[in-house]
Amino acid sequence: MADSVRLVFLGGVGEIGRNCACIEVEGRILILDCGLMFPDLEMPGIDLVLPDFTYLRDNADRVEACVLTHGHEDHVGGLSFLLRDLEVPIYGSPLSLGLARNRIEEAGMLGRTKLHPVKDGERRQIGPFDVEFIPVTHSVPHGFATAFHTPQGVILHSGDFKIDLTPVDGRAMDLARIGAIASDEGIRLLLSDSTNAEESGHTLSERSVGRVVADLFAAYPDKRVIVTCFASHIHRIQQIADAAVAHGRTIATLGRSMAKNIGLARSMGLLHIADSALVDIEKVGNLDAHRVCVITTGSQGEPMSALALMAAGENKWLTVGAGDVVILSSHAIPGNEASVGKVIDGLYRLGAEVIHSGLARVHVSGHAMREELKTLLSIARPQAFIPVHGEFRHLTHHARLAAEMGVPESRILLAEDGDVIELTDSSIDFAGEVPAGYLYVDGIVGDVGRGVLRDRRVLAEEGVVVVVVTVDAKSGEVLTGPEIITRGWVYAPEAEALLGEARAAVLAGLEEATDRGGRDYETLKRHTRAALGRFVHERTRRRPMIVPVIMEV
Numbered sequence: 422m423a424d425s426v427r428l429v430f431l432g433g434v435g436e437i438g439r440n441c442a443c444i445e446v447e448g449r450i451l452i453l454d455c456g457l458m459f460p461d462l463e464m465p466g467i468d469l470v471l472p473d474f475t476y477l478r479d480n481a482d483r484v485e486a487c488v489l490t491h492g493h494e495d496h497v498g499g500l501s502f503l504l505r506d507l508e509v510p511i512y513g514s515p516l517s518l519g520l521a522r523n524r525i526e527e528a529g530m531l532g533r534t535k536l537h538p539v540k541d542g543e544r545r546q547i548g549p550f551d552v553e554f555i556p557v558t559h560s561v562p563h564g565f566a567t568a569f570h571t572p573q574g575v576i577l578h579s580g581d582f583k584i585d586l587t588p589v590d591g592r593a594m595d596l597a598r599i600g601a602i603a604s605d606e607g608i609r610l611l612l613s614d615s616t617n618a619e620e621s622g623h624t625l626s627e628r629s630v631g632r633v634v635a636d637l638f639a640a641y642p643d644k645r646v647i648v649t650c651f652a653s654h655i656h657r658i659q660q661i662a663d664a665a666v667a668h669g670r671t672i673a674t675l676g677r678s679m680a681k682n683i684g685l686a687r688s689m690g691l692l693h694i695a696d697s698a699l700v701d702i703e704k705v706g707n708l709d710a711h712r713v714c715v716i717t718t719g720s721q722g723e724p725m726s727a728l729a730l731m732a733a734g735e736n737k738w739l740t741v742g743a744g745d746v747v748i749l750s751s752h753a754i755p756g757n758e759a760s761v762g763k764v765i766d767g768l769y770r771l772g773a774e775v776i777h778s779g780l781a782r783v784h785v786s787g788h789a790m791r792e793e794l795k796t797l798l799s800i801a802r803p804q805a806f807i808p809v810h811g812e813f814r815h816l817t818h819h820a821r822l823a824a825e826m827g828v829p830e831s832r833i834l835l836a837e838d839g840d841v842i843e844l845t846d847s848s849i850d851f852a853g854e855v856p857a858g859y860l861y862v863d864g865i866v867g868d869v870g871r872g873v874l875r876d877r878r879v880l881a882e883e884g885v886v887v888v889v890v891t892v893d894a895k896s897g898e899v900l901t902g903p904e905i906i907t908r909g910w911v912y913a914p915e916a917e918a919l920l921g922e923a924r925a926a927v928l929a930g931l932e933e934a935t936d937r938g939g940r941d942y943e944t945l946k947r948h949t950r951a952a953l954g955r956f957v958h959e960r961t962r963r964r965p966m967i968v969p970v971i972m973e974v
């Protein structure tokens with residue numbers, strides 16, 4: 422009997438973001454990706470959300486290494502936080518490591534890891550793990566699918582992928598290698614990207630965007646062209662730059678991550694822009710509009726990004742107007758639609774022309790659609806299947822697709838965050854759970870608990886009412902107040918009568934407490950909160966946060 426192998430999902434199954442899984446062989450743990458998730462509107466003031474690292478902290482002595490599939494934030498953005506808890510070496514393509522390194526370095530955690538670059542197709546022994554790195558195409562270059570050759574057979578993880586048959590850099594997904602593993606050893610288990618499991622058809626090649634962008638440059642020969650896309654989308658940047666140069670324009674970049682990633686990709690030979698084609702953003706003002714192309718960050722409408730500032734007329738370097746055409750070569754991530762819409766509105770208001778993915782094919786997805794998912798399933802022919810990288814609905818559709826493709830339903834597992842899966846000689850099945858809640862981060866460090874988040878939600882939706890009252894410490898008699906201060910409940914200057922009634926309600930509540938003999942601080946506080954809360958709800962049907970401040974003298 423061969424040793425069993427375990428999989429532990431710490432994030433990314435049940436949501437898009439904070440991808441993190443563990444593979445366990447001979448009691449050792451290999452972490453596959455460590456990403457973050459961007460907060461939604463239900464999380465006011467939260468900067469990012471991480472996987473719960475409790476399991477890794479509790480088993481720190483068993484952790485062998487971390488392997489990266491690619492350099493997107495939802496796969497590498499959690500590393501700088503993980504490294505606070507444990508020292509761990511990281512393996513990935515040079516570009517993935519380069520992108521991950523930025524944040525790790527900023528957090529001062531570089532000393533707690535060693536970065537090991539791996540090549541396309543390389544097979545590495547990492548402790549007891551035999552890992553093969555198989556090239557895939559995606560919206561960042563040099564992504565991998567990873568094949569783990571384990572005592573329980575081959576586990577193939579697709580990573581984020583699409584099947585782009587005409588990739589911009591000529592580096593195709595190595596489907597042949599996957600087919601070879603399938604026919605030689607067989608694939609025991611496939612874990613595959615579910616992001617676009619609801620989308621029928623096939624994604625368009627990244628190259629198609631290049632043609633559309635080039636056509637737009639031709640259509641607006643007299644305008645300044647400003648293009649935004651993800652700063653890690655090196656192939657997109659290459660195509661924009663090629664179109665700009667072909668139309669006699671020089672390129673300026675805007676946004677810190679754009680400048681950083683372009684520098685990194687050029688130094689690695691992954692992005693080809695001649696020095697002579699680049700100009701400092703400070704000098705753009707001196708050039709004719711039709712000789713300039715600006716590539717900027719801010720494709721998600723992030724409030725302080727270069728593009729959002731442009732749309733608000735507050736960008737330090739660029740004043741947008743009727744002489745500009747702005748191309749959003751991107752698609753809003755769910756939750757960001759409103760911010761992106763606001764930016765587009767702002768740009769139109771300033772007189773600019775705006776081209777977005779709703780108007781022209783200036784963006785294509787980096788994630789496989791149904792026909793591509795079927796292609797991978799048919800080449801890998803896995804004995805068992807677990808859909809990953811998706812919300813529950815995406816996982817469900819992907820699971821059904823696998824069933825249609827002939828994977829027996831008894832061997833399709835719909836796993837979620839926190840699930841542990843065990844592979845033995847005879848079965849693949851659920852084998853317990855580990856903590857996998859959201860770890861909320863506000864600012865650089867610091868875990869914000871659910872309590873804080875609940876408070877913020879109440880404050881955002883219902884406002885706050887603070888009541889300040891001074892009482893005699895011995896008798897409980899009210900000496901001054903109650904004074905009522907509110908934000909977001911009623912507009913105080915116009916609600917004096919209501920506030921007067923609220924003060925009376927508080928006094929009545931305090932009287933009730935002292936009549937029953939309650940003099941202590943906690944009792945007075947509780948009665949104040951209850952009386953005011955009741956009054957506020959009865960009169961206005963609202964439930965703002967009530968904050969009693971009792972001062973004893």
Ligand SMILES: [Zn+2]
Nearest residue numbers: 493495496581
């Ligand atoms: Zn991803």
Ligand SMILES: [Zn+2]
Nearest residue numbers: 491493559581
């Ligand atoms: Zn990705």
